[in-house]
Amino acid sequence: MKVTESLEFFKLIAEKANLAILAFNKEDLKCLYANHLALDLLETDSTTSLSIEGLVPNIQNATPDIHYFNSSLLNQDGYYQNTVLKKSSGQCFIANISIKNVNINNESLYLIFIQDISIQYKLQRDLNEKQEAIKQAYEELLEQNKQLKELDIAKNRFIAITTHELRTPLSALLASAEILKMKLYDSQEQADEFISMIYEQGQHLMSLVNDILDFAKIQAGKMDFYVEQKNIIQLLEQQVEAQSSAAQSRQIKIETDFPSQEILCYFDELRMKQVIANILSNAIKYNKDKGQVKIWVEEDSERVKVFFKDTGKGIPEEQIEKVFNEFETLGKVAQHSKGTGLGMPISKRLMEGMGGNIHLKSQEGQGSTFWIEIPKTKVLDEENYRSRPDQNGDLAA
Structure with a gap:
């Protein structure tokens, strides 16, 4: 067959x-x-x-x-x-x-x-992709939930730190005022000392309040910038002079290497003062006695870089990323220092708002180097390039 x-x-x-x-x-x-x-x-x-x-x-x-x-x-x-x-x-x-x-x-x-099985295979592949997307979304939610918990802990810590920092100068201020009110001083010289103490504590209190108000405005997206083309060298020299007393009190030498000619770039003068003052004050605050702070300027066709190098004990590697994070304070590195811990996060936001940036390089035991980058050309929306109106308020106004 x-x-x-x-x-x-x-x-x-x-x-x-x-x-x-x-x-x-x-x-x-x-x-x-x-x-x-x-x-x-x-x-x-x-x-x-x-x-x-x-x-x-x-x-x-x-x-x-x-x-x-x-x-x-x-x-x-x-x-x-x-x-x-x-x-x-x-x-x-x-x-x-x-x-x-x-x-x-x-x-x-x-x-x-x-x-x-072409149809079944496609359906299974689509199902696998959706399952993977759901898994990824779930993992992201877990991570976000973790971050929210960490943020809640950080906020509580921030509130505790801020409450303490506000209470300390306020208590000293009220105590000094009470002594003056009740005339519990032996001489006019002693009275003048209490008056100076009230002024200093009032300044410290204003600084803390400004940090909190600035941070609140930045978080709400309501921080206004008035960016103009100005000479950054002049502003640096002014801030070095303003911080010289604090440096001398600890015998810290501030060395500058600035060019003789002006360097024009775009920044908000009030906000840039705030950034430079914060970096320089930290370079002094976290430095060692009889230490040094070196400041120099570099530039190219697009930006100006201003470097601040100190001889402090530096920042541990695991802390570097936290320096610019909200609610993280350099007080973890130097517990004796005071403040809300918002200075550097605010500075970073301010630099970004002016079209620039701020960076940090540090090694424990080797000091720290901060540097800011300032644009030499217009990089923001045109509405940001304007003159600041006259104001008599503080930085958070």
Whole structure:
């Protein structure tokens, strides 16, 4: 009996199956049979156009979850998932295939069973992507929740620090005022000392309040900038002079290396004073007695860089990122220092608001170097380039 006659019964069953079924002769690899699902799937109307090589995709970019059909799979029986085959039109599709080697009347055949899973594969891939997106979103929510908890702890710490810092000068101020009111002093010289103490504590209190108000305005996005082209060297010289008394009181030498000519760049003079004063005061505050502060200027065609290098004990590497973060205070590095810890975060926001930036390089035991970058060209919206109106208020006004 011929092989083709022996297939008649097989054909009756195959036509009822829900799988695409192909039968190939092993010797000449001719397709002896294809049920109607196979013909439809492979987009042909005749077995004569079907071949083993015709099922092999032209491009085979293997991935961990996808295989590509090739003739070597026919050598042994097997079941292969996520296998790419090619239709007569050249279009590829993904299927699960089963291969059986059978003998009928001493004739050898390859039987190939094909289940098209292109739609299921796409749906599964989309589902996996959505699951991954959900997983990522969940992890981000966990991280945000962690950050919110840390922020809540930091805010509570900030409130405690601020309350303490406000109470200390206020208590000293009230105590001195009470002594003056009750005339509990022995001489006019002693009275003058109490008056000086009231003034100093009042200044410190104003500084703390300004920090808090500035920070609140920045957080609310209501900080106004009045950026003009001005000489940064003149402003630096003024701030060095303003901080000289504080430096001399600890025998700290401030060395400057400024060019003789003016350097014009764009900044808000009031805010830049605040930034420079904060950096310079920190360079003195966190320095060692009889230390040094070096200030120098570098420039290129786009920006001016002003460097502040101190000889303090430096900042631990794990603290460097925290210096510019809200509610983190350099008091962790030097517990004796006072303040809200908002100076550097405010300075960073102010520099960014003026189109510049602030950076820090430090090594524990080797001192710290802060530097600010100020643009020499206009980099902000035009509305920011304007003159500041006259005001008699403080920095937070």
